[in-house]
Amino acid sequence: MRGICGILSAAALLAGHATPALAQEAGTSFEQAQYEACLNLINENPEAAYEEGLAWRAQGGSWPAMHCIALSQVALGQYGIAARRLESTAEGAVVATDETRAIMFGQAGDAWLAANEPANAERAFRRGRDFGPGDAGLALGVAEAAILQENWAxxxxxxxxxxxxxxxxxxxxxxxxxxxxxxxxxxxxxxxxxxxxxxxxxxxxxxxxxxxxxxxxxxxx
Incomplete structure (x- = not known):
């Protein structure tokens, strides 16, 4: 089964993909730096990262703030809540690249699997494939979710x-x-x-x- 460590390792990858979208949205590098700092904090202190994300969101932070909050919740074991937030963040991140949105949907699928909700996981992985049709990991996620539902075909x-x-x-x-x-x-x-x-x-x-x-x-x- 796909692991939670995969969700968090993908966070570092996402930080590198965020710049173009944030340049369009914010026009500065400040939010990008804040995003990277929040993601880095998750591995050290997820509770602090969660609080930082909430404060950032309250100050007008956009999808990167929501993404950091969601990944903090994954690290805290709040898989179902995190999965739902990851999906909604990916749907709403219309200024982000397709690759970034595909990664977030994949993270949502992994979180749903960790929450033992394979039907929701399959939905998230399939939605991710709309943005990343060439991503083998998303296709594998669909397969993982389907096998858990005993949907052999x-x-x-x-x-x-x-x-x-x-x-x-x-x-x-x-x-x-x-x-x-x-x-x-x-x-x-x-x-x-x-x-x-x-x-x-x-x-x-x-x-x-x-x-x-x-x-x-x-x-x-």
């Missing part, structure tokens, strides 16, 4: 999209293998699992899945 399709964008994604091959298995297509499941293991031969979940496929062949189920 959607998981198979989304995992295929992820693999098509980045064939090196072992997790994409693994999810599609599981989707094939659940739909009774054992040959396709074996083929995809072999691809997954070729890329990550020590993955425990993949090794367990290999056992399930072998058992299904043995029992004919």
């Amino acid at each position: 959607n998981a198979q399709t989304a995992a295929g999209d992820a693999i098509g964008l980045d064939a090196g994604l072992a997790r994409g091959w693994q999810i599609r293998a599981q989707a094939h298995l659940e739909q009774g297509n054992l040959d396709a499941a074996s083929a995809d699992l072999n691809e997954a293991l070729a890329r990550d031969g020590e993955n425990i979940e993949a090794l367990v899945l290999r056992g399930r496929i072998a058992e299904a062949r043995r029992t004919g189920g």
